[in-house]
Amino acid sequence: MRALFTEAPGGWEHTRIVEKPDPEPRTGEVLVDIKAVGLNPADYFQVQGQYPGQPKAPFITGRDAAGVISAGSGTKEWPAGTPVLIIQSQLRDLAEGTLCERQRFPVSTLAPIPIGWSIEEAAAAPLAYMTAWRALTVSANCKEGSKVVVTGASGGVGTAAVQLALGLGATVIALSRSVQKRAKLSAMGAQHVFDPEDPDLKKKVPQAVGGRGVDIVVETVGGPFIRTAVNLLAPYGVVGVVGVLAGVEGPLPIPSLMFKRAKVEGVLVSDYSPEEAPDEWAKIISTLNKRSFRPIIDKVFPFEDYLAAVEHLKGSPFGKVVLTFPGR
Numbered sequence: 001m002r003a004l005f006t007e008a009p010g011g012w013e014h015t016r017i018v019e020k021p022d023p024e025p026r027t028g029e030v031l032v033d034i035k036a037v038g039l040n041p042a043d044y045f046q047v048q049g050q051y052p053g054q055p056k057a058p059f060i061t062g063r064d065a066a067g068v069i070s071a072g073s074g075t076k077e078w079p080a081g082t083p084v085l086i087i088q089s090q091l092r093d094l095a096e097g098t099l100c101e102r103q104r105f106p107v108s109t110l111a112p113i114p115i116g117w118s119i120e121e122a123a124a125a126p127l128a129y130m131t132a133w134r135a136l137t138v139s140a141n142c143k144e145g146s147k148v149v150v151t152g153a154s155g156g157v158g159t160a161a162v163q164l165a166l167g168l169g170a171t172v173i174a175l176s177r178s179v180q181k182r183a184k185l186s187a188m189g190a191q192h193v194f195d196p197e198d199p200d201l202k203k204k205v206p207q208a209v210g211g212r213g214v215d216i217v218v219e220t221v222g223g224p225f226i227r228t229a230v231n232l233l234a235p236y237g238v239v240g241v242v243g244v245l246a247g248v249e250g251p252l253p254i255p256s257l258m259f260k261r262a263k264v265e266g267v268l269v270s271d272y273s274p275e276e277a278p279d280e281w282a283k284i285i286s287t288l289n290k291r292s293f294r295p296i297i298d299k300v301f302p303f304e305d306y307l308a309a310v311e312h313l314k315g316s317p318f319g320k321v322v323l324t325f326p327g328r
């Protein structure tokens with residue numbers, strides 16, 4: 001099989017497509033012919049040597065995938081030929097990622113492809129939706145009537161958070177730096193859209209939601225946005241800290257934190273246990289179905305064009321970037 005293999009992290013010059021033997025599934029695992037892989041920032045952070053808990057090289061990067069259970073593999077519940085997506089590939093060693101033509105996965109990480117979804121949509125979904133769901137329903141208690149700000153709302157996690165919060169009955173305030181992407185977020189159903197760099201944001205958001213501030217901020221951007229996030233909260237509000245694309249450090253407004261009794265909580269998608277993940281995934285699908293939402297894909301690239309795909313992801317697309325294998 002072909003695999004995107006990193007011999008040494010730190011740059012892309014030591015990462016290339018090479019021929020490898022097919023992995024051998026162990027007890028409780030199946031082999032999957034991978035058809036599509038959704039890219040995540042963690043994939044390029046890992047290749048660049050910037051991912052906390054980085055596996056030792058050599059490794060195959062990649063977290064999301066959808067495919068078909070390989071001939072000769074499979075179990076009674078998951079027979080060969082079944083189309084599947086992988087809800088928690090990070091349960092295994094991060095060195096054995098999804099950017100390859102075949103990979104072994106524990107059956108506990110498999111889920112059927114939701115009805116009507118393409119293989120690309122299935123590959124794009126798991127990490128982003130599971131992360132957004134955790135920020136909304138574990139760090140916070142998003143429900144009918146909640147007011148939710150999503151920063152980086154045009155990204156993979158951001159679009160997932162907008163859809164899920166709307167599916168839960170929340171009012172969504174989506175932040176994006178791009179006027180075109182704000183228009184797309186409105187078309188998705190976000191009730192309010194703003195530029196995160198608008199100097200009047202701190203006034204405009206409370207005005208939009210009746211003066212109080214918001215209950216939840218899903219904070220996917222990092223850096224200086226942590227201050228904005230706390231400043232937008234209503235008393236007892238929660239910031240779910242998800243991402244770092246705008247910086248790994250940021251200022252916290254301490255008086256605002258104190259007087260609002262605000263909570264700022266780190267969100268880590270890998271905290272779902274193998275027992276919890278399938279149930280949470282089922283709740284995600286039923287929440288999306290309430291509004292007929294599906295994963296948003298910005299662009300699909302062939303596997304061989306992985307460098308162009310990574311550059312496209314770094315350029316802030318609207319939704320997800322996906323790689324596909326020939327014959328998918």
Ligand SMILES: NC(=O)c1ccc[n+]([C@@H]2O[C@H](COP(=O)([O-])OP(=O)(O)OC[C@H]3O[C@@H](n4cnc5c(N)ncnc54)[C@H](OP(=O)(O)O)[C@@H]3O)[C@@H](O)[C@H]2O)c1
Pocket residue numbers: 040041042127128131151152153154155156157158175176177178181220221241242243244245246247267268269270313314316317318319
């Ligand atoms: N904690 C976890 O378990 C977990 C899981 C998944 C992802 N993540 C992290 O979450 C973050 C977002 O992931 P993603 O997949 O949504 O990424 P993405 O698809 O690349 O989207 C991120 C969005 O953030 C905005 N953005 C990017 N760089 C920015 C900057 N310098 N300043 C301001 N805004 C910026 C962009 O929106 P606009 O251009 O529209 O403003 C972009 O669309 C990443 O850091 C990722 O590693 C964490």
